[in-house]
Every structure is written in structure tokens, then in C-alpha cells.
Amino acid sequence: MRIMIVGAGSLGLLFAAKLAAYCERLTVITRTREQAGELAGQGLEFNDADGCQKLKQNESLEFGYFIEEEQKAAVATNSKPYDYIFLMVKQPAITKELVDYLDNHMDERTYLLCFQNGMGHEEKLGEVIDSHRLLLAVTTEGARRDGFTRVSHTGHGVTYIGSMQHSEEIDPSAHFLLVELLGKAGFQSEMSKNMDVRIWSKLIINAVINPLTAIMRVTNGELLNTTSSMSLMEALYQEAYAVALAQGVALPDRLWESLLGVCTATSQNHSSMLQDIENSRPTEIDRINGSLLAIANKLNMKLPTHETVYLLVKALE
Ligand SMILES: NC(=O)C1=CN([C@@H]2O[C@H](COP(=O)(O)OP(=O)(O)OC[C@H]3O[C@@H](n4cnc5c(N)ncnc54)[C@H](OP(=O)(O)O)[C@@H]3O)[C@@H](O)[C@H]2O)C=CC1
Ligand SMILES: CC(C)(CO)C(=O)C(=O)O
Secondary structure: OEEEEEOOOHHHHHHHHHHHHHOOEEEEEEOOHHHHHHHHHHOEEEEEOOEEEEEOOOOOEEEEEEEOOOOEEEOOOOOOOOOEEEEOOOHHHOOHHHHHHHHHOOOOOOEEEEEOOOOOHHHHHHOOOOHHHEEEEEEOOEEEEEOOOEEEEEEOOEEEEEOOOOHHHOOHHHHHHHHHHHHHOOOEEEEOOOHHHHHHHHHHHHHHHHHHHHHHOOOOHHHHHOHHHHHHHHHHHHHHHHHHHHOOOOOOOOHHHHHHHHHHHOOOOOOHHHHHHHOOOOOOOOOOHHHHHHHHHHOOOOOHHHHHHHHHHHHHO
């Protein structure tokens, strides 16, 4: 299979490191020449519970870049199109220029798989990309990038893949090979016909874990250590759950237990929002807690705890 990964951050490098051995061609696209150069020169270092591994650029693994400001891109030319492009950037990075770049690398058999926390990605992408070629993914895998070329797998999770608006049109068998490939690489993955439920479930999990870890500067696991942080988690959870119910979303029965399970499975992880704060980058708070607040506002619902954490993260940004 031929895959392009756009975004060489925590998740992008994790998937690149684990998929490389199983792809006919894997291209990783960074945002800077420097990172692509270091990856090509030094290789990609991957750490997990089994130890450390280094992947060198070779005929099936290559590193390129797309510099939006200069409209400059470099990737080895190759006549065969990609089967999948994995979009692994944060939501604010999905600009018109990036979407055009993605579109230019797709033909009629390429699917774009957008990994997301929060909401609103498919609207931005759908303006250019044909909705039948657009797949969404949510994952509870945990990853942390250290420097340009090193990534650690900080927690195992599940990855769900499907489409938002056209779920009934998605033929899961069409993506059997992708699910099989992800499985071989060590990612538990499933096609889902209920992506709205998956996206809402993940949204709620992120709307609880991410702002609290970013504000308190703790790992996901440390949230479980005190009754005060557990009370905050519960308050955020209850408020978000009420919004989903009011929207008519049939959330899974044991979502609270799943949320606690994510904290345990990724206990050493710095959430993506904490990583953003630590690196002085804009966070995805607008797409996560901000999305919930916007929906609640339309429904005349008040979410005082979400409002507070939203403002605190904005202040930290
Ligand atoms: N980290 C985690 O454990 C998890 C993350 N997620 C979600 O996955 C997505 C990716 O998250 P994560 O990997 O943590 O984010 P990171 O910020 O670590 O990585 C995003 C990467 O995208 C790069 N990028 C930004 N713009 C462009 C562009 N125009 N072209 C190419 N690359 C670009 C950034 O480059 P640069 O570094 O140069 O700024 C960065 O390396 C997010 O939606 C996140 O919410 C979901 C589950 C877990
Ligand atoms: C699953 C979790 C909470 C892992 O840290 C995540 O999605 C994130 O960090 O954004």
C-alpha cells in the first residue's frame, strides 16, 4: 500500500514509524525543510515498551516537506498515486493552501483520512475534497514527539475510521486492506458506521482530559490521583454529556469508564493540548471545548465548567 502522512508531529511520526515496514511506499511530509532534512539524514527514532528502533530513509520510506508560506513542496516524483493520505495536523493548520496541496496529491482512487480531535474538520476539507474520498479517523493512541526525529508511543488505544455524512455509502470492505495494514503495524482499528457517535465520544474524552492536563500540567494518568481533579473531570463530563443528549447523539453506555480507561492506558502521556502549551503553540481548545460551548449556546444551555477551562486555556495560550 502507498501512504502519504502529512504532519510529522507526535501522531504522524508514531504512525510513520510503525507503518513503514508494511508499506510499498510511505512518504512523510513535514512543515519545514529542516525537519525533513534531519529525518532523511539521521532517520526516525521510535521508542516504545519494547525498546528503541531507528528507521532510515530507503526506497520505500521518504521524507518531504510542504512550506505553505513559500508555496514550496518537495517530494520525490513518482508516477503511482497514493492509496491513502493521512492528515495528521492540528485543526488550525488546515488552511486552504494545505487542502489544495492535499488535493493535488490525490487522484480518483486516493482517500484522504483525517485524524481529528474535536469538530469541524470535514467542513473545511469538504470545500475542496470530494466527500466520497474523505474519511475521518479518531484514535485514542497516545504519542509524544521529542525533537524533530524522535517519537515515543505513550499509550495504546483504538482507531475508528468512517465518514461523517455518508456513513451508509461507505463500504467497509473497500478499506479492509487498510484496517489489516494498521492491525499488522500494531494499531487496533475498526471501520465505523457511527462516526458521529465516535467523534462525539472522543470529543467528550478530549474536552475532559485535554484542558485539565494543560491547566494543571500533569500527565493523563495523574488526573486520576486526586478527588479534586476527579470532581472537575466529572463536572466537565456531565455538562458535555448533557449537550450530546440534547443533540440526540446516542452515546455509548460506558463512556465515563472508557474515559477513565484512556487516562490509565495513556497514563504517562502529555495530552496533545499540554504538549501545545509546553511548546507555546496554539491549542485545539476552540475545536474541542469551544465547539461544545457553541452548540450549547445555540441550545440555550450553560456549561460553566467548560467555560472556565476554555478561558483558562485561552489565557495560557
Ligand atoms: N498526540 C496525541 O497523543 C494525539 C493527538 N491526536 C490528534 O491528532 C492530530 C495531530 O496531533 P499531534 O500529532 O499531537 O500534533 P502535533 O502538533 O504534534 O503535530 C502536528 C504536526 O503537523 C505539522 N504541520 C502543521 N502544518 C503543516 C503543514 N501545512 N504541512 C505539513 N505539516 C504541518 C506540524 O509541524 P511543526 O512541528 O513544524 O509545527 C506538526 O509537526 C490532532 O488533531 C490531535 O488532536 C489524537 C489522539 C492522540
Ligand atoms: C487520547 C488523548 C487524550 C491522548 O493523550 C488525546 O487524544 C490527546 O492527547 O489529544
